[in-house]
Each structure stands twice: as structure tokens, then as C-alpha cells.
């Protein structure tokens with residue numbers, strides 16, 4: 076019977092599996108090995124397999140839970156709305172054909188600005204740049220929560236964070252914010268880039284429903300806290316954000332074609348570096364819902 080070869084890829088966290096095969100989709104033993112690994116470590120990299128078809132990708136992701144229709148949220152007309160396609164490709168008018176893949180994204184949690192945020196996310200590289208750019212960074216927010224002082228844990232145990240897509244350039248480096256603004260005009264105007272939504276509440280100390288580890292659920296889309304006044308809120312948010320994104324608990328992923336990343340979206344935050352416009356980058360993204 077095949078068993079997965081699972082190895083650590085980084086000192087802080089991150090696992091890599093190099094003998095997974097799309098033919099394993101639907102195999103209950105392989106699925107439980109992956110779920111057990113994900114309960115131990117919130118980031119798994121599948122590398123070396125052939126590219127999955129859209130159908131296989133949806134089939135694999137849906138074994139973890141109900142999938143979110145990311146394409147539908149962004150208004151992308153697609154027969155597979157569970158797959159949000161991100162691309163650098165431009166049309167003749169200079170607009171992006173799909174959802175942007177070249178702009179930098181600050182530390183975030185997928186769909187935390189929705190009442191039912193993501194529980195697991197999947198990110199698959201279809202076309203990768205020829206040079207090292209467009210890399211994705213991850214931070215482990217279980218480790219961030221565990222590193223907090225007991226008094227800070229007590230302080231946040233009953234707190235709810237407010238999450239909103241607007242203002243997502245908080246904590247972004249100035250150069251990245253400039254790049255983001257410079258490329259705003261090339262966005263495809265047919266898509267509804269979600270924004271200006273009412274903030275939603277989620278626990279700051281977020282306990283995963285399966286394995287009960289608690290994460291520090293704070294990212295650059297967290298705009299404050301319920302029932303905490305603004306002056307106190309800013310200082311606390313800053314302090315907690317620095318913990319969530321602490322460099323010693325990060326992993327940098329340099330993409331290879333066909334890479335498939337599976338990550339626990341409660342226990343990680345991630346960010347994307349910008350990339351030059353002359354480089355192609357195409358990704359497929361899916362998320363399960365809490």
C-alpha cells in the first residue's frame with residue numbers, strides 16, 4: 076500500500092509531499108494521511124505531480140469540504156466558479172483578462188471579510204515566472220497565538236476582530252502600495268472586486284473546529300475590534316499584527332510549475348510579492364468554507 080512521503084520544508088513549519096499522484100484522489104487512506112498532516116502543520120506543498128485538470132482540482136479540494144464560489148464573488152463568467160483563476164495576462168486594451176496575479180497582496184486570510192471565511196485554501200501554479208518573483212509568503216498563526224503572553228491571551232479571549240476588504244494596504248510596504256495603485260487601472264472592469272462591504276466579526280483567538288488548536292486570527296484586513304474604542308484598538312491591532320506576521324514564523328514559497336499548496340486558512344496568513352508585468356503568472360485558487 077502506498078504511503079505518502081511527508082517531509083519538513085522549513086524550520087518553523089511547512090511540509091512537502093513529492094509522491095502524491097492525482098490518481099490518489101478519492102483514496103480514503105491517502106486522504107486521512109493528508110488530513111492528519113494538516114492537523115499537525117498548516118501548510119502542505121504537493122510537488123512533482125502532473126498538472127491537475129479543473130475537474131480533478133475541484134474533486135480533490137471538495138473532499139475537504141464545501142467549496143466557495145470564488146469566481147462568482149468576483150463576477151468571473153466561468154463554468155467552474157469554484158476555481159478562481161488569477162492571471163497576469165492582458166487583453167488588447169491593456170486590461171487584465173482575469174483576476175490580477177501581478178499586484179502585491181499584503182498579509183491576509185482568504186475571505187475573512189465574509190461571514191463564512193475559508194477553512195482550507197488551495198493554490199496551484201499553472202504558469203510561473205521565469206525569474207524568482209510573485210512568491211508567496213506564509214506565517215503560522217497557531218505558533219503566533221502560542222507565543223503570546225498569558226495576560227495577552229486573556230485580553231483577547233473574548234474579543235472579536237472586525238474584517239473588511241477595504242483598507243487592505245495596511246501594513247503594506249510603501250513600494251508595494253505604489254505598485255498596487257499604479258496597476259489599478261488595468262483591472263478588468265467586468266469583475267466585481269469585492270470592497271466597501273460591512274465589516275464582519277470573527278474571534279481573535281480562533282479555535283479550529285477539527286483539531287482545536289487556537290490561532291491568532293489577525294491580518295491586514297482586520298480593521299478593529301468589536302466593542303473596543305478606536306484609540307485602544309489601534310495599539311492592540313498593531314501589537315497583534317506584528318505577532319501574527321513575525322518573521323521567525325514565516326515560510327517563503329518560490330513557485331514551480333504544477334505546485335499545489337494546501338493550507339489551513341485559520342492557522343496561516345499569506346502575502347504575495349509583486350512581479351514585473353513582462354512575466355507571466357497564472358494560478359488557480361480554491362477555498363473550502365468554515
Ligand SMILES: [Fe+2]
Pocket residue numbers: 183184185345
Ligand atoms: Fe490569498
